[in-house]
Amino acid sequence: MTAELGVAVVGFGWMGRVHTQAYLRLPHHFPGLRARPALVAVADDVPGRAADAVARYGFAVAVGDWREIAENERVRAVSVTAPNFLHREIGVALAQAGKHLWVEKPAGLSAADPRALDAAVRKAGVRAVVGFNYRNAPAVQAARELITAGEIGAVTHARFRMLSDYAAHPDGALTWRYERARGGSGVLGDLASHGVDLARYLLGEIAAVTADTAVFIPARPRPAGATAGHTRAAGGAPGAVENEDFVSCLLRFASGARGVLEACRVSVGEQNNYGFEVHGTRGAVMWDFRRMGELTVSTGSAYQDQPLRTVFAGPGDGEYAAFQPGAANAMSYDDLKVIEAYSFLRAVTEDAPCGATLDDAVRSAEILEAMTASAEQGKWVHLR
Numbered sequence: 001m002t003a004e005l006g007v008a009v010v011g012f013g014w015m016g017r018v019h020t021q022a023y024l025r026l027p028h029h030f031p032g033l034r035a036r037p038a039l040v041a042v043a044d045d046v047p048g049r050a051a052d053a054v055a056r057y058g059f060a061v062a063v064g065d066w067r068e069i070a071e072n073e074r075v076r077a078v079s080v081t082a083p084n085f086l087h088r089e090i091g092v093a094l095a096q097a098g099k100h101l102w103v104e105k106p107a108g109l110s111a112a113d114p115r116a117l118d119a120a121v122r123k124a125g126v127r128a129v130v131g132f133n134y135r136n137a138p139a140v141q142a143a144r145e146l147i148t149a150g151e152i153g154a155v156t157h158a159r160f161r162m163l164s165d166y167a168a169h170p171d172g173a174l175t176w177r178y179e180r181a182r183g184g185s186g187v188l189g190d191l192a193s194h195g196v197d198l199a200r201y202l203l204g205e206i207a208a209v210t211a212d213t214a215v216f217i218p219a220r221p222r223p224a225g226a227t228a229g230h231t232r233a234a235g236g237a238p239g240a241v242e243n244e245d246f247v248s249c250l251l252r253f254a255s256g257a258r259g260v261l262e263a264c265r266v267s268v269g270e271q272n273n274y275g276f277e278v279h280g281t282r283g284a285v286m287w288d289f290r291r292m293g294e295l296t297v298s299t300g301s302a303y304q305d306q307p308l309r310t311v312f313a314g315p316g317d318g319e320y321a322a323f324q325p326g327a328a329n330a331m332s333y334d335d336l337k338v339i340e341a342y343s344f345l346r347a348v349t350e351d352a353p354c355g356a357t358l359d360d361a362v363r364s365a366e367i368l369e370a371m372t373a374s375a376e377q378g379k380w381v382h383l384r
Contacts, residue, residue, distance in 0.1 A: 005035035005345065006074040008099075010066045010090055011082030012044040012053045015104055015131075018334060019079040020057050022341035029322040030342050034349040037341075040074045066090055070097040077348055080104060084189060085182040088113040091128075095120040101128040102344045106193045107358065109184035111365035118358040127347040129340065132197040132356040132364075134274065136339040138318035138331070139295050142311075143278070143285045144202050151299050152280030155257040159277045160199050162191035162263040163270040166230045167217070167245065173233035174220040178241045186243030188213070188368045191274075192263035196364045197356065198276060199261065203253050205363075210380045211249035211371035215241055216266050249371050252380075284308075293330055 007023055009016045023037040042053040043066040050062035061072070066082070069075055070093055077100040080090050087108045091101055101121065107114040107130055114130075121128045134140060147155060167177075176182035177190070199206060221236030245266045251259035267273070274289035283306065286296040293313045298306050313320050314327030319339045323331055343355030370381040 002033065003035045004038045005076055005348065006040040006072075007037045007077045007079070008041040008043070008069045008072070008075045009039075009053070009059075009079045009081060010043045010069060010094075011080070011086075012042055012046075012049045013081065016042070016044070016053070016079065016081040018337050019081055019102065019341070020053065020059075021334060022337040023079075024057065025338050026341055026345065029319075029338055033342070033345055035345060037077075037345065041069050041072055043069050067093070070094055070099065075099060077102070077344070083176045083182060084109055084184050085176065088116055091117045092120040095124045095126055095128070098124060098126060100126045100344070100348045102131070102341070103128060103358075103361070104131040105197075105361065106184065106189040106365060106368070107361040108365070109181075109189070111362055111369055114358050114361035114365055118362060121358060127344075127351065127353075128358050129344045129347055129354065130356045130358060130361045131337075131340060132194060132201075132360060133333070133336040133340055134194055134198055134289065135201045135356060136318065136336040136343075137287075137289070137292050137313075138320035139287055139293055139313040140198070140201075141318035142313055143276075143287055143295055146285055146295075146297070146299075147202055147278060147280070151282075152278070152284055153282030155203055155253075155255065155278060155280045157257060157279050158199070158203060158251075158259040160195040160259065160261045161273060161275055162195045162261075163267040163273040164191060164265050165267055165270050167265040168268045169232060170217055170220070171232040171234040172217075172220055173223040173231045173236065174239045174241070175223065175231070178220060178243060180242040183243055185368055185372060186215075186241075186245065187263050187265045188244055188247050188371060189365075190263075191265060192247050192249075192261060192371070193364050193368060194274070195261045195263055196367050197360060199251065199253075199259060200360070200363065202276070202278060203255065203257055203259070205254040206251050206259075206367055206383060207254045208252040208380050208382045209249050209367065209370050209374055211247055211374040213244040213248075213372070213375040214246045215243075216245045217241060247371060247375070249374075292332075293328060
């Protein structure tokens with residue numbers, strides 16, 4: 001008989017809903033799980049949000065203060081989907097209360113935050129995973145296997161891009177995302193952190209960086225009330241944007257490969273243009289999130305004029321078979337979060353690391369801090 005695992009969600013904006021839906025779908029896609037998640041509690045201090053979560057998704061309890069979740073004995077695992085500046089406070093307290101954690105990236109404002117979370121998790125003997133979801137795409141996992149197997153030869157250079165227009169409108173409200181004290185390093189923590197995770201997942205450790213950053217929309221209108229998603233606030237009193245809209249970075253990998261990472265939140269005409277191109281001595285592999293189930297691959301022995309071909313992800317790649325029966329059937333962003341939820345429950349029930357961990361969050365944050373230091377100092381910054 002499958003055991004019940006009481007779960008809770010702290011912060012019920014868009015990402016809180018995504019986590020909740022992932023929990024509900026887990027038994028459908030992964031019926032062999034040792035534990036079935038039960039929605040015990042949801043916390044959000046915005047009036048009406050938690051109550052709406054109860055009505056829509058069937059949580060047993062709605063609370064305004066997340067501390068009540070720490071005291072709830074039915075809750076064994078918690079999704080931390082609150083704003084970045086709360087990740088450390090909430091995560092540490094919940095770990096100390098014996099709760100396992102699924103923390104959305106970047107797991108805080110600086111590398112000190114995921115380090116503190118990691119220390120609390122280790123001391124409490126609980127498990128934690130982090131929301132680096134793009135590595136969960138079956139095509140990305142197939143690309144990693146192809147690279148690791150040497151199918152494209154030794155990797156020489158790569159490009160990672162995370163381009164979006166979610167902040168491109170000048171009337172976009174000045175929410176916590178644009179404040180250094182609550183949102184951290186802007187597009188670095190929001191999008192470049194995903195690019196860094198993909199780079200490390202595919203190619204190994206990054207040894208040195210040199211970067212440039214910019215703020216292209218220096219002021220935004222203040223919102224009049226609570227916001228959700230990317231709310232506009234035309235006519236609000238203007239306030240300064242304190243963190244980065246854009247970063248471009250050269251990468252040196254420990255392997256000797258070279259790379260470029262570019263991330264921007266104000267790219268007009270770019271909607272979730274995320275992906276990579278990895279080149280090796282005998283071939284190449286490329287992925288575009290907007291065509292999530294496809295890889296563009298070049299392998300062989302021709303070198304010059306070697307053609308590219310499209311390869312579709314299928315049941316042999318990653319967790320694809322849990323969602324679709326045959327290659328080229330489309331998967332979605334939400335499916336990647338279901339895979340992430342699966343990794344979380346496996347980590348809890350098997351008491352072993354699974355998926356992206358706080359170690360990955362720490363390393364990503366250290367690399368982002370090196371980018372910031374490089375942009376300020378105008379030089380290469382080497383990582384340990």
